Amino acid sequence: MTGVDEDFERDVDGSYDASARIVDPGGDEDERRLEVALRPKRLADFPGQPRVRDQLGLLLEAARRRQRPPDHVLLSGPPGLGKTSLAMIIAAELEQPIRITSGPAIQHAGDLAAILSSLAEGEVLFLDEIHRMARPAEEMLYLAMEDFRVDVVVGKGPGATAIPLELPPFTVVGATTRAGLLPAPLRDRFGFTGHLDFYATADLAAILTRNATLLRIDSTAQGIDEIAGRSRGTPRIANRLLRRVRDYAQVHGKDVVDLGAARAALALFDVDESGLDRLDRAVLDALCRRFGGGPVGLSTLAVAVGEEPDTVETVAEPYLVREGYLVRTPRGRAASALAWKHLGLTAPATAVGAIPLPLTDEADSRFGD
Ligand SMILES: Nc1ncnc2c1ncn2[C@@H]1O[C@H](COP(=O)(O)OP(=O)(O)OP(=O)(O)O)[C@@H](O)[C@H]1O
Numbered sequence: 231m232t233g234v235d236e237d238f239e240r241d242v243d244g245s246y247d248a249s250a251r252i253v254d255p256g257g258d259e260d261e262r263r264l265e266v267a268l269r270p271k272r273l274a275d276f277p278g279q280p281r282v283r284d285q286l287g288l289l290l291e292a293a294r295r296r297q298r299p300p301d302h303v304l305l306s307g308p309p310g311l312g313k314t315s316l317a318m319i320i321a322a323e324l325e326q327p328i329r330i331t332s333g334p335a336i337q338h339a340g341d342l343a344a345i346l347s348s349l350a351e352g353e354v355l356f357l358d359e360i361h362r363m364a365r366p367a368e369e370m371l372y373l374a375m376e377d378f379r380v381d382v383v384v385g386k387g388p389g390a391t392a393i394p395l396e397l398p399p400f401t402v403v404g405a406t407t408r409a410g411l412l413p414a415p416l417r418d419r420f421g422f423t424g425h426l427d428f429y430a431t432a433d434l435a436a437i438l439t440r441n442a443t444l445l446r447i448d449s450t451a452q453g454i455d456e457i458a459g460r461s462r463g464t465p466r467i468a469n470r471l472l473r474r475v476r477d478y479a480q481v482h483g484k485d486v487v488d489l490g491a492a493r494a495a496l497a498l499f500d501v502d503e504s505g506l507d508r509l510d511r512a513v514l515d516a517l518c519r520r521f522g523g524g525p526v527g528l529s530t531l532a533v534a535v536g537e538e539p540d541t542v543e544t545v546a547e548p549y550l551v552r553e554g555y556l557v558r559t560p561r562g563r564a565a566s567a568l569a570w571k572h573l574g575l576t577a578p579a580t581a582v583g584a585i586p587l588p589l590t591d592e593a594d595s596r597f598g599d
């Protein structure tokens with residue numbers, strides 16, 4: 231969770247607010263509860279992310295054979311792709327309890343010391359949004375991760391003394407949507423980093439089919455494929471769209487999620503054929519119409535769409551970049567020819583991709599960040 235739009239969808243009575251952003255990859259309280267029920271429990275049940283799954287599988291198997299806790303694991307990637315799910319799976323596969331906390335909950339080193347000193351041998355400590363932890367706690371964490379030791383400070387002022395306390399070996403699983411914000415010394419203490427990427431449509435369809443069964447929703451393959459194709463490569467969004475399409479089907483007297491219901495419901499909720507929603511389109515629209523295609527700085531762009539820069543950067547941008555609508559240049563964000571086309575506008579000759587570029591390293595560094 232990015233922490234910036236947690237309240238986006240919540241209504242006073244807990245019902246769904248149609249004006250909220252349906253493809254917001256964060257989630258509200260009710261949704262989180264439902265997510266718990268739908269979370270895959272074992273690595274073998276986790277579709278998609280083949281690389282990370284294989285790498286993690288190896289790490290866990292090796293640890294099991296050595297009967298030692300595995301290296302610390304960092305999971306990074308945009309919201310809703312399965313970081314929390316994987317953390318739970320790691321603990322389940324190791325048959326160890328999991329302690330769950332998050333960066334924003336640890337504002338003092340003492341908060342972390344209390345957690346660390348109560349960990350049992352082999353336990354998994356899940357630190358969500360690890361990039362938001364307070365600096366002194368971060369420093370304590372380095373030491374604990376490397377040497378399995380914390381210094382407990384007793385007393386105050388000049389008379390304070392640090393008493394080293396040995397910890398049993400444990401495994402930290404950190405999750406972050408902003409791996410770039412982690413200080414290098416902390417990043418280096420993770421023996422394994424898994425980067426989660428957006429899911430292929432076929433993987434999302436597999437997830438949706440399983441969840442439709444779990445939620446006892448009747449569906450057709452075409453209906454499921456339509457939802458999967460418009461879910462921005464994100465399981466959380468796919469699950470949410472599935473529920474909205476079911477609502478639509480039920481209200482219209484058909485109890486089946488089919489192509490017709492999917493198309494009509496997604497049109498109603500402003501999710502277009504490419505899965506872009508209002509924020510995505512607002513970003514592209516501002517870039518093209520107001521800034522002539524850019525490049526424009528992130529904060530200027532965020533103001534233009536009335537959002538926090540962090541929301542634009544972690545929620546909208548990764549998918550727009552990945553799909554080739556937006557490029558990050560050293561001078562700011564720019565719209566590609568595809569973005570202009572998506573808005574039904576004519577791209578200027580200078581837009582990225584308007585003239586096909588040879589795929590050389592030079593082209594990469596020109597348009598990379
Ligand atoms: N590979 C997957 N298979 C099935 N369901 C998945 C998968 N990945 C994620 N999900 C579902 O998507 C939802 C969100 O996943 P999860 O909470 O793990 O994401 P996250 O990366 O931790 O997001 P955030 O950054 O917001 O914390 C959950 O309901 C989970 O069941």
Ligand SMILES: [Mg+2]
Nearest residue numbers: 231313314358
């Ligand atoms: Mg999470």
